[in-house]
Amino acid sequence: DSMKRVFSGIQPTGTLHLGNYLGATESWVKLQDEYDTVLYSIVDLHSLTVPQDPTVLQQSILDMTAALLACGINPEKSILFQQSQVSEHTQLSWILTCMVRLPRLQHLHQWKVKSTQQKQDGMMGLLTYPVLQAADILAYKSTHVPVGEDQVQHMELVQDLAQGFNKKYGPFFPVPQSILTPMKKVKSLRDPSAKMSKSDPDKLATVRITDSPEEIVSKFRKAVTDFTSEVTYDPAKRAGVSNLVAIHAAVTGLSVEEVVYRSTGTDTAHYKRVVADAVIEKFAPIKSEIEKLKMDRDYLEKVLRTGSAKARELAYPVIQEVKKLVGI
Numbered sequence: 001d002s003m004k005r006v007f008s009g010i011q012p013t014g015t016l017h018l019g020n021y022l023g024a025t026e027s028w029v030k031l032q033d034e035y036d037t038v039l040y041s042i043v044d045l046h047s048l049t050v051p052q053d054p055t056v057l058q059q060s061i062l063d064m065t066a067a068l069l070a071c072g073i074n075p076e077k078s079i080l081f082q083q084s085q086v087s088e089h090t091q092l093s094w095i096l097t098c099m100v101r102l103p104r105l106q107h108l109h110q111w112k113v114k115s116t117q118q119k120q121d122g123m124m125g126l127l128t129y130p131v132l133q134a135a136d137i138l139a140y141k142s143t144h145v146p147v148g149e150d151q152v153q154h155m156e157l158v159q160d161l162a163q164g165f166n167k168k169y170g171p172f173f174p175v176p177q178s179i180l181t182p183m184k185k186v187k188s189l190r191d192p193s194a195k196m197s198k199s200d201p202d203k204l205a206t207v208r209i210t211d212s213p214e215e216i217v218s219k220f221r222k223a224v225t226d227f228t229s230e231v232t233y234d235p236a237k238r239a240g241v242s243n244l245v246a247i248h249a250a251v252t253g254l255s256v257e258e259v260v261y262r263s264t265g266t267d268t269a270h271y272k273r274v275v276a277d278a279v280i281e282k283f284a285p286i287k288s289e290i291e292k293l294k295m296d297r298d299y300l301e302k303v304l305r306t307g308s309a310k311a312r313e314l315a316y317p318v319i320q321e322v323k324k325l326v327g328i
């Protein structure tokens, strides 16, 4: 069938931040109206690749659900669900694991980075999670996957696995395409050579969607810039200031040129306040919606239950077919 089907996932660990919002969630909201079937998964199984506190994890799943709903993910338009509630993901993951060679996974950039960062031999889940990602996508015969630049290599693995399966068992999976989000990486406020990330130990580096206005002002005030006080956009030479300009443009919907033009005569110290205020204004309605949703735990659980049931309805027949094709 020529159905256009979108799949994307987000880990529930940690609070949604400005990078996630501008790089993923905001475009997810738009895709809801552009594709036939849209699935967004809270990929809790992926969170288990690093140690988790069970009580915290359980709460984080509901918090992430609240955050996504508050950003505009609409359960009437898309299927919002919890990955672990649909066992087809792990079933397909095993079948695909049996079709991929060890060096293919060992050569993935993220494995190299993460396994050295962890200074240990490395948990198997950290090595094989890109196969689980492939299963997440292929369990729905997804055709389009919104991803950040950092996921391009993993998408190639998904495409290879789909093609490999089709070659062996006959045409079955569509080869999914990436939808690259227009937003380049939002950088860390403290080290503009790194991306803004949930897991950054420097608490000042990441602006969370639930931060208070005071926290946001303070984080931007301490953002790393340089010794030139003029506001210009030059990511190669002035990464810190350019990151502020990119954030400013993204949250206001203005172009980078327009933002720079309007900032003529403003020095970077004051400009930090301007950008902070724009972010506060953008997040204010989302933040209050999150607070409202978090008071209704039953509703959040119901959203995930209903979404997961819908997801299972789509994945079940696909996995039945896969099993038949592989002879089990």
Ligand code: ADP
Pocket: 009, 010, 011, 019, 020, 021, 022, 023, 024, 146, 147, 148, 149, 150, 151, 183, 184, 185, 186, 187, 195, 196, 197, 198, 199
């Ligand atoms: P994190 O790296 O902070 O843990 P995730 O890996 O859960 O975030 O990513 C969820 C989504 O957000 C992905 O689509 C990812 O590409 C996007 N994303 C994460 N960090 C950034 C960033 N700094 N800038 C833009 N997009 C980002």
Ligand code: NA
Pocket: none
């Ligand atoms: Na990540």
